[in-house]
Amino acid sequence: MRLNELDENIWVTILGFSGGEKMHERMTQHGIYPGDKTRIIRTAPLKGPFLVEVSGRELIIGRSLAKNILVELSV
Amino acid sequence: MKFVLVGRPNCGKSTLFNQVAGYKAETGNFHGTTVTYTESKVRVVGEVIDVVDLPGTYILDGSNPAEKVTHDYLLNNSVDVIINVIDATFLTQSLELTLELLKLNKPMLIAMNMMDEVQRTGLKVDGPGLQELLGVRVLPLVASKGRGVKSLFLQAKAIVAEGQAISERYQDYEDTPISRHKKAIELAEQFVKQGERNLTFRDRLDDVLLHPVYGYIGLALILLLFFQGVYGVGQLIEPPLLTFFEGIIKNINSHISSQNLIGVLINGVLQGVMAGFAIVLPYLFPFLVGLGFLEDVGYLPRIAFMMDSLMHRIGLHGKAIVPFILGYGCNVPAIMSTRTLEDSRERFIAATLSTLVPCAARLVVVFGLVAFYLGPLWALGLYMLNLFVIALTGRILTMLLPDTSPGMILEMPPYRIPTLKAVLNKAWFRIREFLVEAWPTLIFGSAALAILVFYDLAKYFNYLVKPITWLLDLPEAVGVPLIFGILRKELSLIMLGQALGSVNYSNVLTNAQLFTFTVFVVFFIPCAATLIMLKKELGTKKMLWVTVITILIALTAGGVSRLLGWLI
Incomplete structure (x- = not known):
């Protein structure tokens, strides 16, 4: 499952990233790693980006990036 | 004597810098406000010290301009003390950079900023415990109100005088971003106790200000x-x-x-x-x-x-x-x-x-x-x-x-x-x-x-x-x-x-x-x-x-x- 397919307020665990080395690096730069728990807090209007919670802080993540974040439902 | 301020974006480095340097750096509640470093001479109890405000960065070995500036500066300049400013409300991400800095083997101390915010949100942060474990001094700070600034700089001076404070305790882990991340989460879990997280003012205000209409x-x-x-x-x-x-x-x-x-x-x-x-x-x-x-x-x-x-x-x-x-x-x-x-x-x-x-x-x-x-x-x-x-x-x-x-x-x-x-x-x-x-x-x-x-x-x-x-x-x-x-x-x-x-x-x-x-x-x-x-x-x-x-x-x-x- 990909982050952009997710509904709001559902907790998931990040499995990894697709989209190559560059994508990996960008996520790392912003302190996002596989294994982190995350949820979508809200979605911007007009098919805009997501506001995402990762380890207690909030990040704006664009749709094209969210598409490359692989997640699974947390138990 | 030269002190450098290092920390993740938006952690209050520039605010701290401005507290001591008059007003020299632009700050903003925003990622990437500072993209070059700013330097200033500061008088601390009769001694003139160079203080350098480096751009905010999440990691050191990154590719974007802010990361490069910070990384190159730390490698190529003689630095007496690294003052690692961390945002106490986001300890995990802050500590990742801290762990990376510890690997540089330079005298260092940690300024735990936003302590007022910590109290407001009901977090409990165990600074002394962290200090004990990491082997570097951890000092509380509220940079925006100037609280803790003086003792921070006095402590940094003391470190130079004593000629120590290089941590040797915390070196035995694999030095990759992911292992640092895991370590930082571990540390944060150990030293931060989350009080009751109630629906905050922020959430309610965002409900309106980020609403589609x-x-x-x-x-x-x-x-x-x-x-x-x-x-x-x-x-x-x-x-x-x-x-x-x-x-x-x-x-x-x-x-x-x-x-x-x-x-x-x-x-x-x-x-x-x-x-x-x-x-x-x-x-x-x-x-x-x-x-x-x-x-x-x-x-x-x-x-x-x-x-x-x-x-x-x-x-x-x-x-x-x-x-x-x-x-x-x-x-x-x-x-x-x-x-x-x-x-x-x-x-x-x-x-x-x-x-x-x-x-x-x-x-x-x-x-x-x-x-x-x-x-x-x-x-x-x-x-x-x-x-x-x-x-x-x-x-x-x-x-x-x-x-x-x-x-x-x-x-x-x-x-x-x-x-x-x-x-x-x-x-x-x-x-x-x-x-x-x-x-x-x-x-x-x-x-x-x-x-x-x-x-x-x-x-x-x-x-x-x-x-x-x-x-x-x-x-x-x-x-x-x-x-x-x-x-x-x-x-x-x-x-x-x-x-x-x-x-x-x-x-x-x-x-x-x-x-x-x-x-x-x-x-x-x-x-x-x-x-x-x-x-x-x-x-x-x-x-x-x-x-x-x-x-x-x-x-x-x-x-x-x-x-x-x-x-x-």
């Missing part, structure tokens, strides 16, 4: 309030100041002859001084205070969130809204802030478009001409036209340079109550740039123009721009103010009086001409300082492109407004 209404209202406020304050201050200065100039003129060169020169200088004081500052000051307030409250990333989808239509991401908003203050920092964009195509588009944003100098022209003579609604109309032109230009550039860049990622900071001191300091910091760099140019330009007029040389400039003035149905004499406008945009307004022989512009220009002139000034060639910055950031070729593009746009927009004036 109310959010945009809120955005429109906030911007409207902002510009009305700027206009209101400017209106209050400008007329009495103008009267005051005109009185003085008249007084002086009655003592000197305007027939000789000296008299003309004095007059030109006085006009320049007056222009800066009575026309520019009344609008610049409230604008910068307002902008600083929006920045520190944390509203700018929220605008980015709301505007991302729309920005996509002009080929940019929501993050690129930053250069635009900064651009309303001054295009120079706007161009600088495009450094936070990763993609070179996006940088070019963002830089081009942000030179079209009417900066405070052009705001002065707009308010001084259009708002003053035609009313504030016309000024608002011009701003709308400007937005439309920017969007259209973005569309066209996107068609020519298709989008291949990755999406946006940006930290959403909590709301913070700005301190009056920080906001005023920031406004002063930016105004000082005007006073030191722009005002002298302005006075010089005004004097130079007076001489040109005295020797009757100005007409040659006017011939040069004749095709433009003819095309836009403007008096030939506005050629000189237009040319000097490249030096500083305010000059276009200020020199207009000189050139046309009256400061009551409605006597010498029709309403349509006033509007067309302003439209042209708003769009055509960015000012000299912006051009220099463009060259530095993007290279000569791209700078020339921007110049050509803006002239074309200015001619088109000016032509359209001439036609409109002709129809109405």
Whole structure:
């Protein structure tokens, strides 16, 4: 499952990233790693980006990036 | 002795720096506010110390400009103590960088900032425990209120005196980003106890300000309030100041002859001084205070969130809204802030478009001409036209340079109550740039123009721009103010009086001409300082492109407004 397919307020665990080395690096730069728990807090209007919670802080993540974040439902 | 401040973006490094250094660094509740380092000498109990504020970064071995600057600085300079500023409310991410810094084997201490925020949100952070485990000193800090600053620097001095504080305890783990991340989570879990997380003020405010309908209404209202406020304050201050200065100039003129060169020169200088004081500052000051307030409250990333989808239509991401908003203050920092964009195509588009944003100098022209003579609604109309032109230009550039860049990622900071001191300091910091760099140019330009007029040389400039003035149905004499406008945009307004022989512009220009002139000034060639910055950031070729593009746009927009004036 990909982050952009997710509904709001559902907790998931990040499995990894697709989209190559560059994508990996960008996520790392912003302190996002596989294994982190995350949820979508809200979605911007007009098919805009997501506001995402990762380890207690909030990040704006664009749709094209969210598409490359692989997640699974947390138990 | 040299101390360097290192930390993740938005952790309060620059705030701390400003507490000790007077006001030298710009801060903002925003990722990537600082992209170069700032250095200052600070006196701590009788000793002068170099303090360096490095750009905020999440990791050291990264590829973006801020990370590179920080990394290179730490490797290539002799540093006595690294002061690692960490945000106690986001301990996990902060500690990742801390772990990376520990590997450098340099004397280090940790300043745990935002301790007031910690108390407010009910977190319990065990500083002494962390200190025990990491083997480096951990000191509490509330940089925004200056609490803990002195003891921090005294401690740093003590570290140098004792010649220790290199941690040897915390080295036995694999040095990769992912293992640091895991370690940091472990540490944070160990030393932070989450109190009850209740639905905060932030969540409730975001429910409104990020709402699909109310959010945009809120955005429109906030911007409207902002510009009305700027206009209101400017209106209050400008007329009495103008009267005051005109009185003085008249007084002086009655003592000197305007027939000789000296008299003309004095007059030109006085006009320049007056222009800066009575026309520019009344609008610049409230604008910068307002902008600083929006920045520190944390509203700018929220605008980015709301505007991302729309920005996509002009080929940019929501993050690129930053250069635009900064651009309303001054295009120079706007161009600088495009450094936070990763993609070179996006940088070019963002830089081009942000030179079209009417900066405070052009705001002065707009308010001084259009708002003053035609009313504030016309000024608002011009701003709308400007937005439309920017969007259209973005569309066209996107068609020519298709989008291949990755999406946006940006930290959403909590709301913070700005301190009056920080906001005023920031406004002063930016105004000082005007006073030191722009005002002298302005006075010089005004004097130079007076001489040109005295020797009757100005007409040659006017011939040069004749095709433009003819095309836009403007008096030939506005050629000189237009040319000097490249030096500083305010000059276009200020020199207009000189050139046309009256400061009551409605006597010498029709309403349509006033509007067309302003439209042209708003769009055509960015000012000299912006051009220099463009060259530095993007290279000569791209700078020339921007110049050509803006002239074309200015001619088109000016032509359209001439036609409109002709129809109405």
